Amino acid sequence: MTDSHFSDEYDFRLEEVCAKIERAGAARVGIQLPEGLKRHGPAVAGRLRELCGAESVISGDPCYGACDPALDLLDMGCDLIVNFGHAELPGMPIESDAPVLFVELAAGVDVAPVTRKAAVRLAGKGTVGLVTTIQHVAALPVAVRTLEEAGLKARVGEPGGRAVHPGQVLGCSFRAATSIADEVSVFLFIGSGHFHPLGVALASGKDVVVADPYVGEVVEINDLRERILRQRHAAITRAGDAADIGIIVGTKPGQRRLKLALKLESMAREKGRRACTIALKEMTGDALENLGLDAYVSTLCPRAAIDDYFRFKVPVLTPQEFEILLGERDWEDYVFDEFH
């Protein structure tokens, strides 16, 4: 492998990783990368061999977060798993003290230009809350300064829940937004994709402006929030006459909410519904179709039910939406599902 295989954008911090591999005395390491960086796995493996003589096994299975360390790499004779691109989740139970090293990766893209563009759109709107995902947290001070130079007030929320950096949000944890929702007029999300800013909007109740530093675009997502809420309402309604309901519990270490799933199963039965508990690693349309139930409640990553809405032929609800279906919660009290 040559360095030409490497990303221009990310520094994989391999000297630092090698020092930790040597300190752990690991002869073979497991390498895990998020989907967008998977193709750098072979180059990372090659460099680790050159730098510290470690052999590698690369995990090819999908990985969407630190909730999903590839513990099966330990069965492949790996002494250490190196999970790139995610921050360790505080308090996540990893069985048997599995040796997992989480290596956060900072995106090299400059956030200042798109933040300047966003500042024009945000002028006169009052205090702006800044939120982002792990790869841009190191760039938040630059974004704050850029907003302030444009005469705006900026606030960055303290981390909480599963996030560890100020301003950081995860698909299952929006505390950095909700904790300052009362003090800001609007949120500015720095990053790409729709799910995280949508989660900020649903969890905080505030408008969110998205600034994508990769394409340099600034968009508002109010229409998206309304559309998603209509979808969620429709899903609850469609699940209304479901005869058989599957309560889904995740098998990934950081997505196991077994107690919650069993509680929902009991609750369903008490309300006269037929329900059973289904364990899944990946919630795919095929898996749900093969099981053949009429509706599902997902206790997995909240993103799974909402983001993949159109991939599922039957309704898939979040736990809180299921409470609405069972009459245990009002639609007016709709809340976004989060891991606590």
Place this chain on the structure above:
Amino acid sequence: MTDSHFSDEYDFRLEEVCAKIERAGAARVGIQLPEGLKRHGPAVAGRLRELCGAESVISGDPCYGACDPALDLLDMGCDLIVNFGHAELPGMPIESDAPVLFVELAAGVDVAPVTRKAAVRLAGKGTVGLVTTIQHVAALPVAVRTLEEAGLKARVGEPGGRAVHPGQVLGCSFRAATSIADEVSVFLFIGSGHFHPLGVALASGKDVVVADPYVGEVVEINDLRERILRQRHAAITRAGDAADIGIIVGTKPGQRRLKLALKLESMAREKGRRACTIALKEMTGDALENLGLDAYVSTLCPRAAIDDYFRFKVPVLTPQEFEILLGERDWEDYVFDEFH
């Protein structure tokens, strides 16, 4: 759940299963079913609760054999995993003596009519070897009798490799065919699908006639064998100029051939190829594309490389095909990959 949810074709042997659940003192059991029977999971769970008070968690992830017991159900508080539809694989290493109960299911379909139809086609061809998959092994004596009544000689091979019943073949184990290949003129495969009879043809070098008891059809697969061999030859040729090769090792307990994978990786390097080892639970087209390598060698279930040929954009070879690519084996010595 009501009994009306149950299959007409299969008897799930739940009284017997309950006796074993009670003997094991299991309060919560994990239920695992092959894809075609997944939709009976909720009814099975309901009946187990009625019969012996056991709570259940159903595995919704794909399961294609006894090589893939859902050990993650143990993390869901299950004291026992009940794997329906597969025979235990002798000698398969299941870590930590995981409590898995394998419940073989016999298909209720009568094999006599389609065997009579096949007998007409086989008249004058000499001794017929009978082979089938687990769900029809109990019906093989009926098939033997039917062939004999038609004036044919029939032979059923002793089990070996990973098979435990006379005449039984698996996607990774064709010993019941190869062990009697010299003594028969042709094989009759009882069952549906193309992969198993194709494996019999490739592993034994004999012609195979397929008798599908579900649709009552009898077909020969010589054309298919030739077509697949052309595909395999093309895959080897296409992999010829691959710069980066991924050696895939399976993480399912019965598909882990780590030693073989590491040997192939070394062999590739010795021949001046860039290679790395990739761990995968499911080999999907998406996973291979995200990794972005030019060619792969699969040490998973042999079926994965061959059956999914058209789902992969880059060549995926079996270990023996990779030996041909590296000049370690001649095309004339092509053999089908089996687990030993």
